[in-house]
Amino acid sequence: MIYLTRRADFSASHYYHNPKWTPEENSRVFGKCANLNGHGHNYSVEVTVTGEVDPVTGFVVDLKQLKDVLDQEVVAPMDHRHLNKEVPEFATLMPTTENLATVIWKRLEGKVAGAKLHRVRVYEAEDLFADCLG
């Protein structure tokens, strides 16, 4: 069994805000992230798949196919977008790094032919990342 990881990058903006809370409560819980004008990050996504190595190709998975799935499901809909306003899952879900990892997992699950999705890791910054293991 081999684990293979592919990285993709995208830049996006977001904010954290609960409309049921007062501005003071939002600010207390979410700090600077509660600014309704939003702010941005350079996100990196690492997708790890696992499977047996094909004896003919030597691949766990065709990297071109994995790249295409990542481009289609993650980079195209999220790069240079506002996560709260332009990615449907976040209309009602806080676009935290934790939830982003889960949303990307759900978008990728079942779409990588021949391999099992093992981990989705989302870096919001060099010093912060979240892992979804399904």
Add this chain to the structure above:
Amino acid sequence: MNIHLTRRYRFPASHRLHTPAMSEEMNCATFGKCNNPHGHGHNYALEITVSGPVDPVTGMVINLGELDPLVNETIVARYDHADLNSLPEFKDVVPTTENLCKEIHKRLSQKFNGIKLERVRIEETRKNSFVYAGEGMITI
């Protein structure tokens, strides 16, 4: 669905690898340059990974506004610009980065409510890193 969240911290500190259980020659042979009597330093990078369910309201496993002060007060304040050998936890334990991982894990493991400390990872240099996950398995 449980999520693992990892946050990275940094602290420079010095240490000397030496044990009174060995002769001077044996210490030198075992620890090499790290046995230099005057010690030496590293810019340690510390990764703390916690896991738990994502709060449906905040979207968070833990609020960084809680995690950062906890780690900064419990760990970073203690080890930043410190001489590890002079601290009581390393009086009888060689302050290797393996042992530093275990010590930090011990200091943090009881501090979280409702979430789990998954692992402590330390980069001693860009070439050397160490992970301690308690009795649990390390996830790839």
